[in-house]
Amino acid sequence: MLEAKIKDARQWWSWEDVLLIIFFGAVLFLPGLHHIPLFDRDEPRFAEAAREMLRSGNFIVPRFDGVLRPDKPPIIYWLMDFAYRIFGVNGMAARVPSAVFAMLTLLVTYWMAGERFGRIAGLLSSLILGTAVLFVAESRLATADSVLIFFTTLAMLVAWRAWDYFRISTGHADGVHLRIATIRPLTTGEFLNQSQPVPARPLSLVMALVFWVSMGLGVLTKGVTPIFVLVTMMTLSIAKGGIGKAWQHWKSLPLPTKVMEFPHLMLSALRRANWRIWQPLRPMLGIPLMLLVIGPWFVAAWIQTNGLLIQKMVMQNVVERTTSGLQSHGFPPGFYLLVIWATFWPWSVLLIPAAYHVVRRVRRRGPIAIDPGPYEFLLAWVVPSWIIFELIVTKMVQYVLPLYIPLAIICADMLVQSWHRTTDVLAAKWFATARWIWMTIWLVLAGLTIFAMQYLQP
Template sequence: MHKNWVVILFLIFFTAFLLLPGLSKSSLWDRDETFYAEVSREMLATKNYIIPRFNEIDFLEKPPFAYWIMAGSFRLFGVGEFSARFPSALFGIGTVLLTFFLGTFLFDRRTGIFSSLILSTSLFFLIAGKSAITDIYLLFFFTGSLLFFFLGSKRKYCYLVSYGLTGLAVLTKGPIGFLLPAAIIFLYLLFNKELRQIKDIHLPAGILLFFLVVSPWYLAIMKTTGGKFFSEFICRQHLYRFFHPMQGHYGPFYYYIPVLIFGFFPWSVFLPAAVWVKSEERREKSRAYFFLIIWMAAVFLFFSVSKTKLPHYILPLFPPSCILIGKFWSKEKKPFLKLSLFFFLGISILFFLSSVSLFWLKPDFTSPFITKGVADQRSDGVFAFSLLTINFALLVGGGLLSLSFLRRKRLKRVFISLVAIIFFFISFFSLSVVPEVNKLRAIPSLAKMAAKGSPEDLVLSFRWFEPSLVFYSRHRVQRVNSLSELEKSLKTERKIFCFIQEEDYREIKDKINLTLLAKKEGLSENKGRISLLLLTN
């Protein structure tokens, strides 16, 4: 037991050193981070914790749990980047611990340690754990619900904990928080010929607990918004999203294969060898292997069939993948290890060459930017993208180092070198690369200028919109799509701030009575290079 506490404390500090540094080093990114942070800010400001609102309009795309947590963080630390992202880091640390416990329970403590270290150094997990998005919350509850279901065979009360965590998953992401864990459990019992076990999992009490967790908010929101909630949240955001691509997020059935290869990097290169298990090993731990394979397959197939696709949707298959790879590394014989390390080196070289190619493929990212009226910043992206290239060179060096250890048959050092190189990679990326790239972004610095005005000021956005305008201006942003609408909005005695792209301003500047306050050429996450102007009366 003492050894477990030592491991737990080590994992907490190790993961914290990966996730916490750099949380405030960049502005929130469009569009997910700024959407969720602004909803949480408005929730805190209005004290309305039932109806999520964005830009003072009902925002019914997601349930409220993540907003509640983020609003609580804002209350403790103030509204800002760190407080928006800090809860994600905590839930990330929690998920690493859950993976340790699950790997230990299914196999042994050695596997649990390897599994948790693998998860804490996986690329998409690190991105999610350092971002103000809901997926890391879902990952925690998803993993916890399945862990406690398995623990229920030893301690019956764990089944009730599993039901409660499933309810919190539904409060975080909607019905998917219940449907996927339930499908995994059902398929596991079905193929294991243990459906009779359902009578032992406290189903009536569990269902009651589940509804006690879920019902208060869902009943309150349906009573408050009526059919609007059902049509937007259930019909559009779940049913329609599953059967039709939304907001340009689509892809072929095999979409998640490259996503898994690059998003689960560097450990994805070991996944085929980890899944390939000799028959005698499979028989020895058949229930554990079977459970993990079903978990992975259910998540992968569900989101592959779905018409709307986003890379972070498959985060819930990371814990079972990590445990399988953790078991692979805990064994004395590791088949295909050399081949896997060559794949690691190849992908690292691909990352490196891709970063180098940006200087030729995206010259507009590195050419000079013009800034007027805001604080001086670097004039181009050469320095930022040079740092990115150096960062990927670290991966190439790590691949060569791990192969040299393998050649000398020092397998423990191979694993340690992989963990260490990702630790240094993400630290350098968070503390050096991201801040420099952030300096090139056009929107936050201009939006903060509007925030310095009065709450009564009128803030407009002409012919384009990003949610960061709302979060950083601290105002409701009125979207204006035509010159006639703009002229109508200008008939006011209030102070006006108007965000407009330079090409649109050239078209209408002789027809409006607004003066240029500031100009920022830079990058936008969704539009590439833009020239953004802030006008005022």
């Protein structure tokens, strides 16, 4: 019986869905890449640095106009060089890696959401992410962000499995995992069949290694940014540790004392954290593997430039971006909360009810008792990293783009559960009204797209 349940848990997806997502991504991300010249300051610099790397045959040290380019590590240039060999040295080839990795990110998002919330939520998560304004824009630019997002999301997929295994195997899971696989309203029998507890599945060695390799490749794509993947797991470790009494004591203190005692609270949280969450990821084996992925390039780059390239990368990408507004991109905290209403459009209208939905699920509120574990992971993914990015002085809209994946999943799950009335966040009449609003919006967008494509024809 247990084996049958595990088999069912693994067979929720279909090849038709995979092909549909690939087709959907290709339609969104590939057309017109060769029509628009490289623009802004970043695209030409990435493309030219990759061209110089290909021409010189030095695939270790990136240069722009012969000068060291410490902006990004080498993976994005390697991918562009590979595309140059296939399509020739041109703007389209420079953009192809971003489009391809954006499609891969949609597939990983489908898998992450579908494993826990069902096939419909998986497909809808990919649709929401793939049509969000900023994600579409970055998937069509010759920059490193789309590649970084893929490696970050892949690492998060494995981390989420580790979290699931920890909760279920240690008895922390409470409630059911609701995997809805149909749009039509569920019968009672179908509801019970799709809401059975998911058995604990040990994280395989291969998946654990995928986590650490993805982390290493993420570092080679855009420096220290993938380290924020670890923030999610650290947050969960602290939340499941013995911080409760210390937290209650800290909350009772007056504000000046709170500020003074906050470092002590953090140290206490780390000391009492539940580090067993990390065991499925096999860090004793994985951390050396990650260093093995990163190390050869760092050593080679250090030798070729006498350490200058690595030093500039650390100063520019870590110190200066954290403490000052690099390249006039300094903004106060709250910047990302302000711009997300445009960058996550057209789905930003769902953010407030989605936040309400996920908080209710974590607090075990709603018509049915659904396991809060997946929602705890999503909150741990979004909130701490978002706060960190808001505190960093240098701000660019794409910095928080990896956090759009959990936002898309939360929005999709809220829509699916509201449709099936397993949550009362959105009323049924909302869907009737929204249907006509969305139809009007997409018809206008289609008209503008056709007009733009005709206008941009050379």
